[in-house]
Amino acid sequence: MSFVSVFFSWYTWAGLIAFPIIVLLNDIWTWSRMPKGPMPLPFLGNRLPKNKPWIQFQEWSKKYGPIYTIWVGRRPTIVLSDPEIAVDLMEKRSNKYSSRPRFVVMGEILGTGSVLVQPYGKDWSIRRKLLHRAMTPAALRTYKPRQEAESTRLAFQVLQKPSNWERSFDRFTASVVFSIAYGHRIDSVNAKIVRDRLEFMQFMASLNVPGAYLAEKFPILKYIPSSIAPWKKDIEEHARAETNSSLALVEGVRQDIRIGKEKGLVVAPSLTQGLLAVRDEEKILLPDKDFSVVPASLFGAGSDTTASTMCSAMLAFVTHPYVLDIAHAEMDVVVGTERTPTFDDETSLPYLRALCKEVLRWRPVAVLGGTPHASSEDDVYQGWRIPSGTTILGNSWAINLNEEYYPNPQYFNPARFLDEKDPRYQPELKGAKNHPAKKGHSSFGWGRRICPGAELAENSLFIALSKLVWSFDILPTREYDTFDYTDGFNIRPRPFDCQIRIRSEKHLVTLEKENIAANKYMELFPAFE
Numbered sequence: 001m002s003f004v005s006v007f008f009s010w011y012t013w014a015g016l017i018a019f020p021i022i023v024l025l026n027d028i029w030t031w032s033r034m035p036k037g038p039m040p041l042p043f044l045g046n047r048l049p050k051n052k053p054w055i056q057f058q059e060w061s062k063k064y065g066p067i068y069t070i071w072v073g074r075r076p077t078i079v080l081s082d083p084e085i086a087v088d089l090m091e092k093r094s095n096k097y098s099s100r101p102r103f104v105v106m107g108e109i110l111g112t113g114s115v116l117v118q119p120y121g122k123d124w125s126i127r128r129k130l131l132h133r134a135m136t137p138a139a140l141r142t143y144k145p146r147q148e149a150e151s152t153r154l155a156f157q158v159l160q161k162p163s164n165w166e167r168s169f170d171r172f173t174a175s176v177v178f179s180i181a182y183g184h185r186i187d188s189v190n191a192k193i194v195r196d197r198l199e200f201m202q203f204m205a206s207l208n209v210p211g212a213y214l215a216e217k218f219p220i221l222k223y224i225p226s227s228i229a230p231w232k233k234d235i236e237e238h239a240r241a242e243t244n245s246s247l248a249l250v251e252g253v254r255q256d257i258r259i260g261k262e263k264g265l266v267v268a269p270s271l272t273q274g275l276l277a278v279r280d281e282e283k284i285l286l287p288d289k290d291f292s293v294v295p296a297s298l299f300g301a302g303s304d305t306t307a308s309t310m311c312s313a314m315l316a317f318v319t320h321p322y323v324l325d326i327a328h329a330e331m332d333v334v335v336g337t338e339r340t341p342t343f344d345d346e347t348s349l350p351y352l353r354a355l356c357k358e359v360l361r362w363r364p365v366a367v368l369g370g371t372p373h374a375s376s377e378d379d380v381y382q383g384w385r386i387p388s389g390t391t392i393l394g395n396s397w398a399i400n401l402n403e404e405y406y407p408n409p410q411y412f413n414p415a416r417f418l419d420e421k422d423p424r425y426q427p428e429l430k431g432a433k434n435h436p437a438k439k440g441h442s443s444f445g446w447g448r449r450i451c452p453g454a455e456l457a458e459n460s461l462f463i464a465l466s467k468l469v470w471s472f473d474i475l476p477t478r479e480y481d482t483f484d485y486t487d488g489f490n491i492r493p494r495p496f497d498c499q500i501r502i503r504s505e506k507h508l509v510t511l512e513k514e515n516i517a518a519n520k521y522m523e524l525f526p527a528f529e
């Protein structure tokens, strides 16, 4: 039979027509057994919002309930808006819900091997275990002096240039993670390494917005040669630059160790230094390119997230001024004016601790729960069928602002997180339901993929906000829109001005004195230029 006759034969045509029908019937069957959501179009899925999808997702949760399905092309995504359900799936059934969806653009085309986007499995587990070595309680204790010194330097920089507060926050969080990762501090956000890293991060974040790239719906598009696909060429160039930069940072630490040995100098302890030793001792087979991702992920995942949360705290201060009054009163009693707060004060500053939790709840920086989870086995939940490979998106915006758990959720009030015996506790802020997580919020994610840097971030938040609250009055200069946030993977308030002034002459003298000691301490960690 010739090719032409096969082409025109009736069964070829029947096959061509039957195939999409079979696929469609299969999709309808899958759809009919999954939690109901907005009606998708065959093969195309749902029309997804281009901007701030978490708002639309929250709206849909009011119509379709706390668990519903949306379709990205033919791929189902379950959206969760209730913390209990999120825990049921991603924690109690973490053996089935700890993978990541296929990221055609951010994972396969960018391909920088970030822990964040790796599917559950051996490759992910090696990197994650290495990361955990840097986050043990003992390791976290050794970072505290750096965080204290850096937060004193932060308060002093804000004192010197109050209008530059947001940049100072970025410098602070960058310096904390870089000094931990590579043993080098950051004195300016204009340091090349910070500019480069911020660009990589913002770029990566822009790849993960649902609906941003057609290749996510139609993976075949990833095979288009980059010579005729400028969007792909751009992604590949970013990937090369990021990998080279991560490798150079590890090489820098190797060089520090070499020079230290030659000259008999003490090298500032760092995560990279420790992990290089572990890799050699335990003969962990991880090529340099993949190894370099581990320390690099500290900045990628930990700097902007922490700084953005601090920016949200500033927005909360200027829009809910009474909070600062209460925090100031607590500082005055516990710390006084002769010294600034330290980690030793933590247990005596419950309002400050509650304030940090409330910021994380009120404006979760990883607004869609960070990187989505994916199921790796078929499952049945509340009678619904959830097939293997389903994307699971914990909408932190909807979860953290869920009225059943947090009455009057848009109202910023740290008292929600105070102990019931605390006289400042307000019972009317207790929800009809109790949040199932020990932390009382879901801003660090869930289960086996929960943020490994949560405690480090909480420590940075606590000490930085404590020093800022201790030092300053932070006052509104106009009306603010508490929803005026950036778009993307992580969110932060759009830049805004406010009045920041030192609380008294005594505070000024103490801060100046402690800043000298803090600068001296941070000399242990030479600055990245």
Ligand code: HEM
Binding pocket: 115, 116, 117, 118, 128, 131, 297, 298, 299, 301, 302, 303, 305, 306, 309, 365, 366, 369, 370, 371, 372, 373, 443, 444, 445, 446, 447, 448, 449, 450, 451, 452, 453, 454, 456, 457
């Ligand atoms: C306020 C600060 C931070 C917030 C709100 C935050 C939030 C999150 C969230 C929501 C996830 C996704 C969790 C999940 O999939 O269930 C995540 C993952 C991650 N975070 Fe954080 N994070 C913060 C700071 C940090 C810091 C300081 C580090 C540094 C070690 C870090 C490292 C990571 C890494 C490596 C992952 C990927 C984990 C994995 O996929 O296995 N984060 N974070």
